[in-house]
Amino acid sequence: MQIYVCVKHVPDSAAYIRIIDNRHIDENITFLLNPYDEHALTEAVRVRDMHPGSEVIAVCLGKEDAEKTIRSAMAMGADRGILILTETGHDSIETALILKTAIEEDGVPGLIFTGKESIDDQGMQTLFRLGALFDFPVVTNVARLEILAEKALADAEFSGGVVKTYEMSLPCVIGAGKGLNTPKYPTVRDVMRSRKSPVKTLLLPDLKIPPAQARMEVVELIPHLQKRQPVEISGTDSDIAQKIVQILKDEAKVI
Amino acid sequence: MIKHIGVIIEQDNGIMKAANLGMITMARQKHTILFALVMDGSAGALKEKLSSFGISTIIEIRLAEDFQDNPDVRAKAVAKAVEKFELSALFGLSTAMGKDLLPRIAAILDGSLVMDCFDVDLENNIAGTSRYSGKTLAKIKVRGPVPVFGIRPNAREPVQEQKSAGIIQFEAVSLDSKLLRVVKRGETGKDSKISLTEAEIIISGGRGMKNGENFNLLFECAQKLNAAVGSSRVAVDSGWVPYAMQVGQTGEKVSPKVYIACGISGSIQHFAGMKTSGMVIAINLDETAAIMSNCDYYAKADALKIIPEITKLLETS
Numbered sequence A: 001m002q003i004y005v006c007v008k009h010v011p012d013s014a015a016y017i018r019i020i021d022n023r024h025i026d027e028n029i030t031f032l033l034n035p036y037d038e039h040a041l042t043e044a045v046r047v048r049d050m051h052p053g054s055e056v057i058a059v060c061l062g063k064e065d066a067e068k069t070i071r072s073a074m075a076m077g078a079d080r081g082i083l084i085l086t087e088t089g090h091d092s093i094e095t096a097l098i099l100k101t102a103i104e105e106d107g108v109p110g111l112i113f114t115g116k117e118s119i120d121d122q123g124m125q126t127l128f129r130l131g132a133l134f135d136f137p138v139v140t141n142v143a144r145l146e147i148l149a150e151k152a153l154a155d156a157e158f159s160g161g162v163v164k165t166y167e168m169s170l171p172c173v174i175g176a177g178k179g180l181n182t183p184k185y186p187t188v189r190d191v192m193r194s195r196k197s198p199v200k201t202l203l204l205p206d207l208k209i210p211p212a213q214a215r216m217e218v219v220e221l222i223p224h225l226q227k228r229q230p231v232e233i234s235g236t237d238s239d240i241a242q243k244i245v246q247i248l249k250d251e252a253k254v255i
Numbered sequence B: 001m002i003k004h005i006g007v008i009i010e011q012d013n014g015i016m017k018a019a020n021l022g023m024i025t026m027a028r029q030k031h032t033i034l035f036a037l038v039m040d041g042s043a044g045a046l047k048e049k050l051s052s053f054g055i056s057t058i059i060e061i062r063l064a065e066d067f068q069d070n071p072d073v074r075a076k077a078v079a080k081a082v083e084k085f086e087l088s089a090l091f092g093l094s095t096a097m098g099k100d101l102l103p104r105i106a107a108i109l110d111g112s113l114v115m116d117c118f119d120v121d122l123e124n125n126i127a128g129t130s131r132y133s134g135k136t137l138a139k140i141k142v143r144g145p146v147p148v149f150g151i152r153p154n155a156r157e158p159v160q161e162q163k164s165a166g167i168i169q170f171e172a173v174s175l176d177s178k179l180l181r182v183v184k185r186g187e188t189g190k191d192s193k194i195s196l197t198e199a200e201i202i203i204s205g206g207r208g209m210k211n212g213e214n215f216n217l218l219f220e221c222a223q224k225l226n227a228a229v230g231s232s233r234v235a236v237d238s239g240w241v242p243y244a245m246q247v248g249q250t251g252e253k254v255s256p257k258v259y260i261a262c263g264i265s266g267s268i269q270h271f272a273g274m275k276t277s278g279m280v281i282a283i284n285l286d287e288t289a290a291i292m293s294n295c296d297y298y299a300k301a302d303a304l305k306i307i308p309e310i311t312k313l314l315e316t317s
């Protein structure tokens, strides 16, 4: 079985984001593998190891620097990588089309994994579009996955402690949530090995992606600083508790 | 030209979630007529309330019993309603349920989707949302047919506007889902029953709570306040609380009216999930913790002592 994992090269969550020309960010910061994709990879590797003869392929649409993220994916166990080289950003609609085309060009997906969202664009939709293009079922925020002979069972987490178990036909698309597993840090040996694993580079124009009927475009980026002006609440523990209740009542008006 | 806007009403066990009203208020713009899409067979019961917030027509989408809970079937039904009633945009809540439904609808319509919107300008088709884990706000221009907007709960204060809504029954016939089926629905047990993304008040605990047991102090207080309980990643990674309670970059993004942080230092990743809260109150032993300099109120105190005191006060009042 060929298991594809779509990975994204995103700014480090701790990086300071500087906006240039009101629409783009200064990309002179550390980029790395999207955190949710680590869970996707970990699960893909687990499934591969239970199905002899399977391989895990990390697919990434990104700029040249994104090869680092593919290398990280291979250090976490992916057998090989595909980098679809681009110079610009793409919305989720285009991204899904490109990923689909690249996957189809490469092989026959038995399973496709993604993270449930990317921490930069926070779009939460590429996986659903990918599923629709392939006509595969999709479940997001998956916390437990079981691959059976002809179907998959996936537990999806909802707020308020609700868990829904979905049954899907195969192939399917899985959006990994954090509850799915605990990714392991790659060892030095893993990293060394990943340097030698093959990465295929595709050029976007060669994929001949048709134009989409809809488009989402960032027209403005604004820093979200929202500096608050802290006021101290002091006194004994019971004074503090009383003041907090007072604030909830009189100022916030929530009780 | 008058636009028909569809608003997907989200219910929980037959009860309409309060956050719907803010969403309807946001959808009510110049040159719009609002259609509420109701899928849980309670249009009659909601008629009065929806009318008083400016809904002109309620479309009651009837689904076969077996498919009530199936997001694929629900998405197909909504897409059919879009066609039938010539809706030009859709609003839905960016809740856990919405995250499982709205992208499916957008994928079927092959149209735009912006999740977690705090603002939508229908005249220019521009939605305001956050990017880069909440470090920036982004204005997104959507083009193409029937954009879908996922609205952040509590983003807008509900404002009434009296209309008299009629109900139209819409039988979305021959819908099926061969690919996806819901086989079970359950609860994970220890968790706050109130959804984090919709709660008006959230009490969150971090490493300062010291163990899982102490989270009961937060649950007890939350019950009195009708609040939800959240946590930092440390509390999740330590196994004290389930992941569903994590607030932050890799957890829930919340905007309650009040966020009370107990024993949480205020890392950049935690802020990513709660910075859009109305009021932030921090209780921390360390005056120099990051959260103490970026909140509305702070108390340099032991959260394990303050929280039970608050619970006690609420019991007696």
Ligand SMILES: Cc1cc2nc3c(=O)[nH]c(=O)nc-3n(C[C@H](O)[C@H](O)[C@H](O)COP(=O)(O)OP(=O)(O)OC[C@H]3O[C@@H](n4cnc5c(N)ncnc54)[C@H](O)[C@@H]3O)c2cc1C
Pocket (backbone or CB within 6 Å): A013, A035, B205, B206, B207, B208, B209, B231, B232, B233, B234, B235, B246, B247, B248, B249, B250, B251, B262, B263, B264, B265, B266, B267, B268, B269, B270, B273, B283, B284, B285, B286, B289, B301, B302, B303, B304
């Ligand atoms: C990729 C990535 C994603 C991440 N995602 C998230 C995320 O989604 N959410 C998240 O929260 N973190 C996330 N983190 C982790 C984040 O960097 C911090 O490690 C974490 O938020 C710290 O949690 P904390 O505030 O509970 O713990 P600490 O930083 O250890 O702070 C504990 C605080 O409690 C105070 N304290 C101790 N005892 C008491 C007491 N009795 N009463 C009052 N105060 C007390 C201390 O003074 C201290 O300020 C992420 C990190 C990475 C790298």
